[in-house]
Amino acid sequence: MSFIQTQRQVLLATRYRLLRLNSTGNARLFSATTASVKRAQHISWHHNRRKLYGVAGIAFTGAVLFSTIQDTDGQAEEKGDRNSLSKIPLSKLISGWIAFAFCSSPTWVDLSENMYNFLSHIPILSSVIDAIIMRTFFNQFLGGESILECIPKIQALRQQQIGTLLGYNVEADLNGSRKDPQLIAQQIEHIIASIETQGKLARQFWLQASSTGGDNRCWVRIKVTGLLPDPTALYHGSNAILQRKRERGLDNNVPYPGLPQDGDWEAALGGVIDVDRLQLMALRSTLETIASKARENNVRIVIDAEQTWYQPVIDSLTDELMQKYNSLDGPATCIASFQAYLRRYPVLLDQQIKRADEKGYKLLFKQVRGAYMVSEAARWEKEQRAGPGPVWATKAETDASYNYGIRKTLSTVAEQIRRDGHSRISVVFATHNSNSIDLATNVLEEEGLARRADDDTKLVLSGQAAGAIAFAQLYGKPTILPVDSINMATYLII
Numbered sequence: 001m002s003f004i005q006t007q008r009q010v011l012l013a014t015r016y017r018l019l020r021l022n023s024t025g026n027a028r029l030f031s032a033t034t035a036s037v038k039r040a041q042h043i044s045w046h047h048n049r050r051k052l053y054g055v056a057g058i059a060f061t062g063a064v065l066f067s068t069i070q071d072t073d074g075q076a077e078e079k080g081d082r083n084s085l086s087k088i089p090l091s092k093l094i095s096g097w098i099a100f101a102f103c104s105s106p107t108w109v110d111l112s113e114n115m116y117n118f119l120s121h122i123p124i125l126s127s128v129i130d131a132i133i134m135r136t137f138f139n140q141f142l143g144g145e146s147i148l149e150c151i152p153k154i155q156a157l158r159q160q161q162i163g164t165l166l167g168y169n170v171e172a173d174l175n176g177s178r179k180d181p182q183l184i185a186q187q188i189e190h191i192i193a194s195i196e197t198q199g200k201l202a203r204q205f206w207l208q209a210s211s212t213g214g215d216n217r218c219w220v221r222i223k224v225t226g227l228l229p230d231p232t233a234l235y236h237g238s239n240a241i242l243q244r245k246r247e248r249g250l251d252n253n254v255p256y257p258g259l260p261q262d263g264d265w266e267a268a269l270g271g272v273i274d275v276d277r278l279q280l281m282a283l284r285s286t287l288e289t290i291a292s293k294a295r296e297n298n299v300r301i302v303i304d305a306e307q308t309w310y311q312p313v314i315d316s317l318t319d320e321l322m323q324k325y326n327s328l329d330g331p332a333t334c335i336a337s338f339q340a341y342l343r344r345y346p347v348l349l350d351q352q353i354k355r356a357d358e359k360g361y362k363l364l365f366k367q368v369r370g371a372y373m374v375s376e377a378a379r380w381e382k383e384q385r386a387g388p389g390p391v392w393a394t395k396a397e398t399d400a401s402y403n404y405g406i407r408k409t410l411s412t413v414a415e416q417i418r419r420d421g422h423s424r425i426s427v428v429f430a431t432h433n434s435n436s437i438d439l440a441t442n443v444l445e446e447e448g449l450a451r452r453a454d455d456d457t458k459l460v461l462s463g464q465a466a467g468a469i470a471f472a473q474l475y476g477k478p479t480i481l482p483v484d485s486i487n488m489a490t491y492l493i494i
């Protein structure tokens, strides 16, 4: 692949991310973080509508200065923004300003692809344009073009008591296109290399993780749709799971796509044709390889939540991995992702807490609002399904669902600590919404999991709750640290 093509992938990946940030207000990460771009050589990005992105997140563990206790939302946000912006080098602020000024104009964002296509064919000028893109958009939102390039950023963040989540993913749409199996193999190699790198860095940075429940805050993120050649297998497998539930009268009152139950995986395998079954079996074995590599390196893996029509298979695999790799007597490796914008979320959360209790494993999950609102509505309409779609009809309902998650989870953590002296739940609140962050920090206090110290300027998380609570945000967007805290993790995404 030529250099120009490679750069074009970078532009497209970045552009997709900007479009998402801009058009839906969500912060789903579209980045080409790790070794991906140079090696994903055969993707015809635009035509296949594949999106290449990666994640790196961050955690902090020690004391960091916190200068605001909020009086009003606006003031708090402003102070928080000022605080985080003051730590950013001027060059980065300027490139960030250019990137955000650009993406605040939908017209410019829409024009960017055609402009880039045109300019990239003009010798010399194309190199100048590429250099500008790499120093502005790419640098604003992405960790690097290779794992090696990400390392200085990871180290700099760690200096601020912030750990890192690293990832590279290819995601797929249900548009009939298949991914080259070689690309899948490369994708898996990247994930394994990310795990090994994070493991190595964790051993350097975080020798003793017992004070944080075994979490060294070096994580790797994976997207399941990027791990098999044709996502149709996930769609068919998910339909087979739903069909079995209908036949057995399970989940009758649970909004689409239902809840993970025993027997889902077998239903998926039993209800699809051979070619899909082979893909699903290969997918499972890939996930096992990734999870055991993560366990070996004491690195946690985050399994992202995706579109609802894939989710029953993703739920069932995540559920099985949690049971196997998050046992009560060992370290915990697998983190699920739950989307609060789904109507099913409050019921799902209650069921997951109960299920982990009954089956005896640690429940680790990331709570997000959800990134696929537009495509969820479109598919619901296309498939002419009855009833309201899977996503809440209003933002206020999504917010209420997210808030329910905060309260329910933290009260359960507190209850487990009171009863057993420790919690079997670890939650990551992934959000840029300052109201959610405020609510979570307030509930931490209400539940006796944290207390204010040093004239209210610091939040000290109790030793038992350390490792159970974290926040996650995206690199490139202004960071709102929840509060200057001791023992609590904040993850920023790079």
Ligand SMILES: Cc1cc2nc3c(=O)[nH]c(=O)nc-3n(C[C@H](O)[C@H](O)[C@H](O)COP(=O)(O)OP(=O)(O)OC[C@H]3O[C@@H](n4cnc5c(N)ncnc54)[C@H](O)[C@@H]3O)c2cc1C
Pocket (backbone or CB within 6 Å): 024, 025, 026, 027, 028, 029, 057, 303, 304, 305, 306, 337, 339, 341, 368, 369, 370, 371, 372, 373, 391, 392, 393, 394, 395, 396, 398, 430, 431, 432, 433, 472, 473, 474, 493
């Ligand atoms: C660290 C991290 C990891 C993430 N991982 C995932 C993931 O695995 N899967 C995933 O799907 N997303 C993921 N996201 C993206 C996330 O789901 C949100 O899209 C994004 O964070 C914006 O939500 P917010 O809480 O930050 O901000 P807010 O601005 O408060 O919320 C925006 C969100 O509200 C919801 N919303 C907006 N309007 C409406 C409406 N009219 N009706 C109903 N709901 C509405 C949507 O979910 C929208 O994304 C991740 C985000 C972060 C920061």
